Amino acid sequence: MLVQAQENQQQKQLTRWITTFPQVGxxxxxxREVHYLQLLERSEIIAELNxxxxxxxxxxxxxxxxxxxxxxxIFAQK
Structure with missing residues (x-):
């Protein structure tokens, strides 16, 4: 598995490019996969859940x- 990541601090985003080599027979x-993540502060997550x-x-x-x-x-319950 190969992973490359790039963070955009201004937009608070992380992009990951993942290459795997699964065996087929x-x-x-x-x-290949690309993951786009939105980076959040702890306080933002807690406030939204509250x-x-x-x-x-x-x-x-x-x-x-x-x-x-x-x-x-995060442990959250209703």
Whole structure:
């Protein structure tokens, strides 16, 4: 798998180009995907979820797994 990523800080967007090589029978083929992500601040996510009626808790980890820099977990319930 090959992954290339580019962040546009002004538009708060991340674009990922992913190339995989799945095996089909005895051969390998190339498959490409492009993922467009909108980057949001923790406060934006929490505010939006609160606005639609969720009780929200931001998580620093999930069990023993701590999130890498720039990633968060959200626990939300109605």
């Amino acid at each position: 005895e051969l390998y083929c190339r498959d 606005n639609i009626g969720f009780q929200v808790q931001a998580l620093e980890s999930y069990g023993k797994l701590t999130f890498s820099v720039g990633n968060i977990g």
